[in-house]
């Protein structure tokens with residue numbers, strides 16, 4: 001599977017081939033909808049009905065920028081539903097209830113500095129175990145103080 005985002009190493013080749021040409025064999029590619037998989041937090045998520053370009057000759061799959069964006073959005077939704085995770089808005093509201101910045105919450109959970117902002121923007125999704133920890137912070141008084149005693 002290739003992501004055809006209009007930039008990067010494929011730019012030179014695209015200038016030579018027509019827009020719908022397969023990057024592998026040069027055959028015209030066809031519009032298709034079908035099952036594609038995308039890893040979310042290390043797990044392969046199957047997304048049915050994903051629009052993409054397919055080569056009828058060599059079966060190469062190419063995602064246009066918008067295809068890739070939709071696939072990722074859908075895969076995150078499926079992952080969130082599968083594990084019954086808190087929504088992006090719920091994470092923000094838990095954080096704000098305790099007057100924490102995104103960076104402070106990240107530090108308490110020993111996450112990378114930008115992780116919380118990615119969750120709250122819906123660009124990424126928390127693992128099921130991190131989701132549980134967020135619920136503990138929300139529901140168990142004193143848990144935040146406990147985390148603070150271990151914070152770096």
Ligand SMILES: [Zn+2]
Pocket residue numbers: 022023024025026027055056057058059060
């Ligand atoms: Zn091909």
